[in-house]
Every structure is written in C-alpha cells, then in structure tokens.
Amino acid sequence: MTAHPLDPLTADEFRAAAAVLRREKGVGEGWRFAGIELREPAKDVVRSWQPGDPNPRAARVTCFDRAANAAYTAVVSLTDDAVLEWTAVPGQQPNMTVDEWHEAHVALIADERVIASLAARGITDLDLVLIDTWAYGHSLIPQQFADRRVGWTDVWVRETPNGNPYAHPVNGLHHVVDLNTMELLDIEDTFSVAAPTGAMGEYIPALVPGLVQREDIKTFEVTQPEGVSFALEGNELTWLGWSMRIGFNHREGLVLHRVGIDGRSVAHRMSFAEMVVPYRDPGEDHYRRTAFDIGEWGLGFMTTSLELGCDCLGEITYVDAVLHDSHAEPYAIKNAICIHEEDDGVLWKHVDENAGAEVRRSRRLVVSFHATVANYEYLVYWRFYQDGQIECEVRATGIMVTSTFEGTPPPHGTVVDDHTTAPIHQHFIVARLDMEVDTPDNTVVQVHTEAPPTGPGNPYGMALVSRSTPVTTEGGYDLDWASQRGYKVTSASRRNAWGAPTSYKLVPTAAIPALAGPGSPLMQRAGVVAHPVWVTPFDAAERWPSGEFCNQSSQDAGLPEWTKAGRSTEATDVVLWHVFGLHHVPRVEDWPVMPVDIVRFELKPTGFFDRNPTLDVPPSKGSHCH
Numbered sequence: 001m002t003a004h005p006l007d008p009l010t011a012d013e014f015r016a017a018a019a020v021l022r023r024e025k026g027v028g029e030g031w032r033f034a035g036i037e038l039r040e041p042a043k044d045v046v047r048s049w050q051p052g053d054p055n056p057r058a059a060r061v062t063c064f065d066r067a068a069n070a071a072y073t074a075v076v077s078l079t080d081d082a083v084l085e086w087t088a089v090p091g092q093q094p095n096m097t098v099d100e101w102h103e104a105h106v107a108l109i110a111d112e113r114v115i116a117s118l119a120a121r122g123i124t125d126l127d128l129v130l131i132d133t134w135a136y137g138h139s140l141i142p143q144q145f146a147d148r149r150v151g152w153t154d155v156w157v158r159e160t161p162n163g164n165p166y167a168h169p170v171n172g173l174h175h176v177v178d179l180n181t182m183e184l185l186d187i188e189d190t191f192s193v194a195a196p197t198g199a200m201g202e203y204i205p206a207l208v209p210g211l212v213q214r215e216d217i218k219t220f221e222v223t224q225p226e227g228v229s230f231a232l233e234g235n236e237l238t239w240l241g242w243s244m245r246i247g248f249n250h251r252e253g254l255v256l257h258r259v260g261i262d263g264r265s266v267a268h269r270m271s272f273a274e275m276v277v278p279y280r281d282p283g284e285d286h287y288r289r290t291a292f293d294i295g296e297w298g299l300g301f302m303t304t305s306l307e308l309g310c311d312c313l314g315e316i317t318y319v320d321a322v323l324h325d326s327h328a329e330p331y332a333i334k335n336a337i338c339i340h341e342e343d344d345g346v347l348w349k350h351v352d353e354n355a356g357a358e359v360r361r362s363r364r365l366v367v368s369f370h371a372t373v374a375n376y377e378y379l380v381y382w383r384f385y386q387d388g389q390i391e392c393e394v395r396a397t398g399i400m401v402t403s404t405f406e407g408t409p410p411p412h413g414t415v416v417d418d419h420t421t422a423p424i425h426q427h428f429i430v431a432r433l434d435m436e437v438d439t440p441d442n443t444v445v446q447v448h449t450e451a452p453p454t455g456p457g458n459p460y461g462m463a464l465v466s467r468s469t470p471v472t473t474e475g476g477y478d479l480d481w482a483s484q485r486g487y488k489v490t491s492a493s494r495r496n497a498w499g500a501p502t503s504y505k506l507v508p509t510a511a512i513p514a515l516a517g518p519g520s521p522l523m524q525r526a527g528v529v530a531h532p533v534w535v536t537p538f539d540a541a542e543r544w545p546s547g548e549f550c551n552q553s554s555q556d557a558g559l560p561e562w563t564k565a566g567r568s569t570e571a572t573d574v575v576l577w578h579v580f581g582l583h584h585v586p587r588v589e590d591w592p593v594m595p596v597d598i599v600r601f602e603l604k605p606t607g608f609f610d611r612n613p614t615l616d617v618p619p620s621k622g623s624h625c626h
Helices: 011-025 043-048 098-109 112-119 293-297 521-525 559-565
Strands: 031-038 058-065 070-077 082-088 129-135 150-157 173-178 183-189 230-233 236-239 242-249 253-261 264-278 290-292 317-324 330-352 356-373 376-385 390-398 413-417 420-423 425-435 442-450 465-470 475-477 486-495 501-508 533-537 574-584 594-605
Touching: 011 031, 011 058, 011 070, 011 082, 011 317, 011 330, 031 242, 098 112, 098 129, 098 150, 098 173, 112 173, 112 183, 129 290, 230 317, 230 330, 236 356, 242 317, 242 330, 242 356, 253 356, 253 376, 264 293, 264 376, 290 293, 290 521, 293 356, 390 425, 390 574, 425 594, 442 501, 442 574, 475 559, 486 574, 501 574, 533 559, 574 594
Parallel strands: none
Antiparallel strands: 031 058, 058 070, 070 082, 129 150, 150 173, 173 183, 230 236, 236 242, 242 253, 253 264, 264 290, 264 425, 317 330, 330 356, 356 376, 376 390, 390 594, 413 420, 425 574, 442 465, 442 486, 475 533, 486 501, 501 594, 533 574
C-alpha cells in the first residue's frame, strides 16, 4: 500500500534520521535523542495528495549533548538523506526520557550515600525500593544546580516484591540528580515520619488481607456475528460515513488527522497538546510536584499495550505503535491503539398513536489508547457517533500520591488510610483542535442565551434569545454557566439549506478553575490553564500550549505568549484549544487504587447538517422497531 504523507515514522526512518545527524552533525554516543517525529507536510499538500504523487518524508528531531548540556532541534530529509535545519536552543532542556528515569534509579540505588540515607530509615532491602525521578520547574531548582539538567526524586518502598510502592512513602527524603552524568548532587533529608502500622495500601488480590472475590458476576460478552462496520486500510479508518487517519508520536500519543463525515471535513488534526498536574500541598514532599505529563515526559512514550477482555471488549482491531529510545533505537508498542464499536442505547425514538413506535439504536466508533505516567493511568477515548457528534473522554485511574503524618493531618488533602493522606491536586488537559469545518476558512463564534426584560414583546417574562458574537482576535476566553456561554466553529463560506453557517459547537463538561495567583510558578509556567478556551490562527510552529521546552521552564512560552500579537481569527484557518480536567479532592474510595474518574467534552454538529442525519439508520435486525 502506498505510504501517505501523514503516516507515522517507521523503525527504519527513526534509524535513518539519527544516522544523518550522526554523520553530518557529530551526534555521538554521549548524546540522547529526546524526540523524533514526522515533520507533517503543509495542509494544502495533504489535502491535494493522491496515491502515486510524490511523498517526500522528513523527521523533526530534538537531541542533546550530555557532556555540554546543550540542546538542538533539527529537521532531517529522509528522502534526500540530508539535514535541512539544525538549531541550537541554549538554556532549554528537552523532555525527560524513559531511559533517564530508569538509569537514575539504577545509579542512585547503588550510591553509598543513598544506601546510607535509606539505612538510617531502617530500609536495607534495596530490591524493594523505588526511586521515582520528577522534573523541576526552574524557580524551584537549587540555585547552585540551575545550569544543569537535574531531577528530584521521591522514594517509595514495597512491602513485598509485587506490593504497591506508593503505599509506603519515605517522607522527607529526596535526592537531586544530574541526569546528564547520573551524579548524586544532594540529599535532602528534612524530616521523617514513622510508618503507620494500620495502613493497607495493596490492591492486587493476593496481597489484600482477607479478600474474597465475589462469584455472582456472570460472563458478559459482546459479539458481532456479521463483523464490524468499520474498515482500516493502512492508517485510514472509515466507518458509517466517517473517515480519518490514525497518527501517533512520542509526545502526543494518538493523533487523529483529516477527520470528516460524508466527504466533508470537520477537523484537520486533533490531539492532546499538554497535561499539567499541579499538587496543591505546600509541604516539603509536594511543593515541587507539578508535572507536565506531555511536555516533560510524553504520552506516546508512556503508552502501554492493551489486552482483549480487559482494556477493550468486543470485536477489536488493534494498531501497534513504533517509537524510539534515547539512542534512536526503535521499539514497538504492541496493541497501542484499540478500535472498536460500542452499543450506545437509543439514538432516537417516537411513539405515535397511529404509526406506533419508531426506535433506532445508536452505536459509536471508539479509538482509544492508555498511558501510564508513574502512579497514574490516563485512558483516552475518542468516540464518533452516527449523528456527527465527536466525544473525547479521559478516564483517570491508578494510584494517588500519598504522605504519612503524625498528629493532626495536614489541611491540604484527605485522610485515606491510617495516618496516610492524599493531597489535593488537579489535572489540566489541553486539547488542540485544529478545526476545518467544511472549509479552511473558519470563524469561532461565542454564543450565549439572554432573557429579555419583561415588557412589550415579552409580557410573561418567558422569552429567551440566543446571541452570537464572532471571536475576531486571538486570545483566551471563558465560559459562563449563568448565560450558557459557549463557542462554536463556523465555516466562513459554507451555509446550510436554511442560510446559517455550517458549524460544530464545543460542549465543555469539565472545565476547572486554576485557583492560583498570577505570580505563582503554576501560572508563570502554565498560563494556559487561566482560560478553558483559546482561539488562535493556525501556525505550524505553534503546537505546545505551554511551550516546546517545559522541562525546567520558568515561563509559559506558548499560548499566553503567542496571543499577545493580537492576530485576527476571523474567516481564517483557526485552532481551537480546550482546557479541561479533574479537580481532584481525594476520596477515601480512591484508595488504594482509584476507580476511574471521568471527564469529557463534545464537538456537536450545529447546523452542519440540514436535518437529523440519522434518518437512514435502519431498525435493529430481528427487532420490532418498525
């Protein structure tokens, strides 16, 4: 099958990109490759491309020289075997790598000073110790190490080899490590807390005392004897009028390209561009704990393989993903993406006294992937419906970070076990929605509802009117529950049969407040969380809402900075950014392993069609639904 311009890089292409830089730029064994991804072609090239057309391939690379602590970005032509761009980025730290995380644990657990610090706490079985490295924000790095690539660590101890390490924090003990040299720079041993004797933090059945698994759950199976209604050819997915291309990279994980329905475009590209997780406990163990799970680590690098019957149920098609380690050696993530159909209850129904009942069942196409970021899991689902709706859902699960305490529990969390508290924290997810509603020229419109005053024309005070205001200038925008303020993306040149611009409306359900002052490190580094909606004109270089280099960052170099230009967003190629997530005040029921906490948003066709587009859905076979 002919390769498409948006197909992810192959294993051979990862190796080829690295080989060019080793040959032309001296990228040697002392370097690390932080990220290699497809450099996506221009939109007009993608729109017009047909099989058989030229398909020049290029990779964008971020790498760094450990000895010099110097980072570079590059663009490599894979077609021409040449370096197209080579740019030094002084003062910036690329994303952390999985290799560094593992190497830091190995180096630290072998260091005599670390061994002594653990022994002082009564910890001598080093096989049970987990040293978990986190990235720093610049303002919190010890001044003497500010010019290095550094990480700080938590220490956790398993009770048994398969036990839950996060159930046993070693409070007050943190290490500072140079990630280029794997040198221990400092041990912060500020306080200790006696391990609680009554805590039970295990979740694996064999380790939970007295657990008897219930036997009254009957088998639940999903079968499709005629097969599925979708088709996957290469990376092109089609289903009941929908079409899209599946992409994947180290930073965003799953990417959906060229999303359309009935031959009409809806979005050029949809993905998650950042995930900011600040912990709101100012205590010694947590004050540095603000993770940029995408910018500092990468959802692609954190993606895990999916299992039939566990993660996905039914008639499943899996897609493997290929990524690279920090030496540019490729590896495969088997079953990284799951594609399947689900029943979704009633699609529409009416009972008429003459005609009787007409009922149609809804089904949806689900494209999903799961990422494990240390203690947390993020389960991401993009769902497509027969009526043109798109739903994006995130399920957060895994294990909460905890601390043990003596005396009065700290006020910044919830007591979840014996002398064990879990801190309040937040998960801000930034969806980047590069929309293309029917045409490349779109305008975002703010809509809200007003209640006119009682008087002439509204004698009973029951009138409501909908107001629309074009968003003509880029920036951050807010929602308002009282007026039902929202935002829709409209075509500037396409109208439906009734004269209105065709459009898709963003329907938020999980916008959360930042609850942080403008001078706080959170708002300085992640100013994007100040607003749930941002609108910008498309710029191929503007991909990362908190900046490309979040690791050790001091300022948000993304949306708050870009939008200072005040560019026009009217009748142009626009990007809609939506910030949503979890405001997590822990529950006791979230411990020791957290039932999924669900957040979502929707993109709903609003005047995109001329009427209900599902009138052609037939009744269920074998039913009495007419």
